[in-house]
Amino acid sequence: MNLNKGSQNQEGAGGSGGKSSDQFSRYGFILAAIGSAVGLGNMWKFPYITGKYGGAAFFLVFIICLIAVGLPVLLAEMAIGRGGRGNASTSMVRLSGKKSWGGFGFISIFGSFMIFSYYAVVAGWTLHYAYLSFTGQLFGGADFGTQFGDFIGGYLPVFYQLLVVLLTAWVVAVGISSGIERFNKILIPGLVVLLILLVIRSLTLDGAGAGVEFFLNPDFSKLSPTAVLVALGHAFFSLSLGMGVMITYGAYVSKQQSLSKAALAVGFGDLLYAFLAGLIIFPTTFAFNLEPAQGPGLVFVVLPTAFEAMPFGALFGGLFFILLAVAALTSAVSLLEVPVAYVMEKWKMSRTKAVWMTAIICFIVGLPSALSVGGAVSGLTFGGKTFFDWMDFLSSNVLLPVGGLVVTLFAGWVWKDAYSEADLTPGWYKVWKFALRWVAPILVVLVLLISSGVISE
Template identity: 65%
Template structure:
């Protein structure tokens, strides 16, 4: 007889506070500290930030609640939960997009996380600041073989946490590191706000100039609101399967969204005062963190300390996300293949490592891996982030909005809030997610 999927109903579960901290940890990854500042700088500062908040409410929170509701209703992996609540096996194939997407993202996300650990060690030791050519330093590091070593460190730490289980590993890890993350954020924010000229950066970030908004910036804000909450990759859906029935999903959704927004706000109050104080172009793109900010840290008192704390902050944010990413395929393997947690973690981590090697080497060590004008890393990022995740989010909205008839019973909302949520899922979120997909895929351009 074929193996039957294993239910997660009687399995390890989060406590109420543990779930919210773990979900916030999944949401507040590198995107908010690495990507959010430079896209905010590129698309209008405070005006873009306000637009991001609107998009977070309009698209992020409704889809987040839908993912959590499907997860808790199905009590299964990101693939099987759709089948269990929808009653049609075809939905399992749709859910597999999230499992595949999480696996792919984990393979290259661990590489960037490794960069942050490497930079933290270099900053604390002072070696990062001995050579003022930070662009050259970054290029030399990423074009060699060292990133593979740091990728292994990240994967090993992530695997160790996930192998310890939901309450004994993921929850305990987030209960320690999320408060630690907040402490580091506050310390670095205070340091940034006391720099000479810092208030110019604060003004850029918090005083909107709506003339700078364009259709392009609106789509970028939509996309970041979607991705900053870890939507479409099965992480929130999988975490939802471990949530107790007594937990209010509506309140949890607001808490997670609020945590994500607070993190983005403090990140902006670190980055922009620092860039304005030292005359750094805050719109220069992904290199802002690894090539521009080290110059600022080198020029400030106790720069090694604050630079090290900054990159440790990035590393912690990355690890809280890698843990949630790895749990998605691990939960699927445990349920569908009937593997134990340790075996699932080891084999899937090994797979992520092998798939990640071409990405790690595509920055220069193995240029033959690049094709079609893109590095292998960029192709993986494009396929996962611009194709699989928006499609996964679109499936969630359509499933919860149209196909799951008893979705309201599981969501536990009042009649008024349920009607509003259902309206957003049916008529607003799918359209916005579709626009995000078309823009991310390069089909819509301005």
């Protein structure tokens, strides 16, 4: 079914593998998939876990996990989408012939919906800080912790959340080739330029060498079974797996596209982004004797201290937050497309109507998240967690691992014709099948147990 035309019937779009009237070009599909993978996590979480678990030793394990598990699951999601020509739920039903798989596929769709609702809040923070940095309002001897607290404690985050939702909805409403693909063709090259500029700036700071050494010097004594699972979890989630994105995007891919080559390109893009993020964060923080803390504290409190102290700090600070905003928006577009595709297909709705209805609901659902991180409802907690914390915990630590597990089991055991979509030689197909049947499910379950707190790190 053509997911851009809610009124079109299944046969018209080639439910058995026909060509959609609005689909990605080969280059556009790879850029859109990379845009989805390139998000905020690699910029504020990857440096922290890399430093905690052995620097280059952890980075090496991350590469192995990405190749051994991440890429097989990525290829499986792409193949399911192209083979089923529908959203994550419908594709599994079509390929298995069993309606029960529709419910399992819906898990990832619901996960994307939940993530977008609060991801738009954090993306809005990056837009606000880019504005503050370029206008010079961010600097001037301020206490950055207090400044960030004052911002998230008011109602301004709601405005920026709405701005992100509107921008994302506008792109998705235009369509696949004219909207999502064109958006990524403009922003991803721009993101690469920003990365290179910021890497050059960070590497030329006095004292940057200590940060590079910390990042690239392996400390195998810090590696542990937990470190391996953390690396696997980051490789898995940094590729946007388990959230229905690659299945949905796969539905818009031509049969002439090599999915195996596309998966390799996306994996390399994600790996390169993580590596360059490390070359920005570690030299910058070490040059100013700062701690590369995890989460918002690194981006909105620690790094502004470094930008204020360096020459042309307002410029480079602005570029950094624009970089984060671009990464956030390209991921937000893919997250919104997943539930939109489901709504169009489920209720035979036009793309425009489905986009704006879904976006409005996401905005409303995300309001408590915007107001719970120091805001009006921050005092309302359940089990010691705010609404934002619960949305993040349930989505990232429960829904996505379960969604990823569903994909591995479906492609490994249920879908009998996966070979025809995977673009693999017989030898590599056996390796891929083994990884999906045995390696990935076991490791994903372990990641789920750790991320949900059943097994402590």
